[in-house]
Amino acid sequence: MTDNKKRILTGDRPTGSLHLGHYVGSLANRVKLQEQYESYIIIADVQALTTHWEKDENLARDIFQITTDYLAAGLNPELSTIFVQSMIPEIHELTMYFSMYTSVNVLRHNPTVKSEAAQHGFTDLTYGFLGYPVSQAADISIFKADLVPVGEDQIPHIELARKIVRRFNDLYKPVLIEPKELVGDVPRLIGLDGKAKMSKSLNNAIFLVDTPEEVKQKVWNSVTDPSRIRKTDPGHPDVCTVYEYHKVFNKDEVAELEDSCRKGEIGCVNCKKKLTNKINELLDPMRERRQKYINNPSLVKDILMAGTEKAHSVAKETMVEVRDAMKINYFDVL
Numbered sequence: 001m002t003d004n005k006k007r008i009l010t011g012d013r014p015t016g017s018l019h020l021g022h023y024v025g026s027l028a029n030r031v032k033l034q035e036q037y038e039s040y041i042i043i044a045d046v047q048a049l050t051t052h053w054e055k056d057e058n059l060a061r062d063i064f065q066i067t068t069d070y071l072a073a074g075l076n077p078e079l080s081t082i083f084v085q086s087m088i089p090e091i092h093e094l095t096m097y098f099s100m101y102t103s104v105n106v107l108r109h110n111p112t113v114k115s116e117a118a119q120h121g122f123t124d125l126t127y128g129f130l131g132y133p134v135s136q137a138a139d140i141s142i143f144k145a146d147l148v149p150v151g152e153d154q155i156p157h158i159e160l161a162r163k164i165v166r167r168f169n170d171l172y173k174p175v176l177i178e179p180k181e182l183v184g185d186v187p188r189l190i191g192l193d194g195k196a197k198m199s200k201s202l203n204n205a206i207f208l209v210d211t212p213e214e215v216k217q218k219v220w221n222s223v224t225d226p227s228r229i230r231k232t233d234p235g236h237p238d239v240c241t242v243y244e245y246h247k248v249f250n251k252d253e254v255a256e257l258e259d260s261c262r263k264g265e266i267g268c269v270n271c272k273k274k275l276t277n278k279i280n281e282l283l284d285p286m287r288e289r290r291q292k293y294i295n296n297p298s299l300v301k302d303i304l305m306a307g308t309e310k311a312h313s314v315a316k317e318t319m320v321e322v323r324d325a326m327k328i329n330y331f332d333v334l
């Protein structure tokens with residue numbers, strides 16, 4: 001039935017709640033495309049361990065949280081298969097085979113690996129951290145995904161996945177698919193601090209689970225043009241985080257707001273109120289959908305278990321082909 005549909009594989013590390021950056025960078029695309037593509041959504045708990053190996057007590061909570069965020073954001077478990085990475089041992093097997101011919105220097109020079117290592121203060125990189133892009137290549141290719149909806153930071157990883165797959169197909173047999181990235185409307189949403197990208201780990205995020213009041217407080221405290229003291233002072237939208245968000249969440253009004261700000265006709269208070277309302281309008285339907293799962297948490301577990309079982313059976317099928325291509329099928333041939 002779904003056999004001739006192209007496939008999507010994408011996901012997140014369970015390291016905290018999802019935020020507006022995830023939504024505009026990747027999640028909105030997944031919700032839109034799930035009707036058209038056969039969608040697999042990976043909760044990458046093993047990848048979370050590459051930076052959070054000592055914080056394993058939070059994993060179960062974060063896996064539950066992220067699944068609830070997905071469902072609230074509009075992923076439909078009838079259309080999107082949501083599953084847990086560690087429960088599919090075949091992914092780790094494929095990672096091992098890929099790592100036999102992937103160069104350590106290529107991983108060391110990967111710009112996202114470098115910037116994340118710096119962000120976490122890693123100098124002596126672990127084997128697992130350095131190799132996580134190889135594991136991602138296995139996540140994607142074991143499901144034979146054509147398309148990977150992601151934010152901008154992931155582009156080098158998808159390029160590497162393509163290379164790893166191409167090499168596999170050349171070395172052994174063409175059984176895997178070369179994936180392409182699909183970057184969202186906003187490839188890199190800035191955080192509330194106005195400096196780094198919005199991120200779970202940097203405490204600069206508006207979360208999908210935030211209450212209307214929390215959204216209001218965060219927008220209220222966000223950084224605007226520091227040279228603007230009185231409402232009538234001409235503003236500089238280019239240095240204002242609130243303006244950055246209006247560009248994304250209030251497309252209809254942003255041009256007019258920019259103009260009024262530059263002329264000193266609209267004050268920051270009013271501008272922040274408008275933004276708060278727009279973000280809350282986006283989050284309201286998610287809050288409504290989330291309630292169903294908060295009232296009945298076992299639904300979340302059921303969805304995850306069913307998704308993991310389905311994903312496992314697909315991964316097993318691919319691995320039969322992979323082992324066959326690599327001639328690791330001794331008992332069939334001896």
Ligand code: ATP
Nearest residue numbers: 013015021025150151187188189197198199200201
């Ligand atoms: P962590 O701090 O734990 O790395 P994160 O917030 O960077 O968390 P990830 O789980 O690493 O989130 O990323 C999941 C997906 O969301 C990736 O496709 C990534 O590109 C996208 N993404 C994350 N943050 C943003 C952002 N601020 N803007 C656009 N896309 C983003």
Ligand code: MG
Nearest residue numbers: 013116153199
């Ligand atoms: Mg990240």
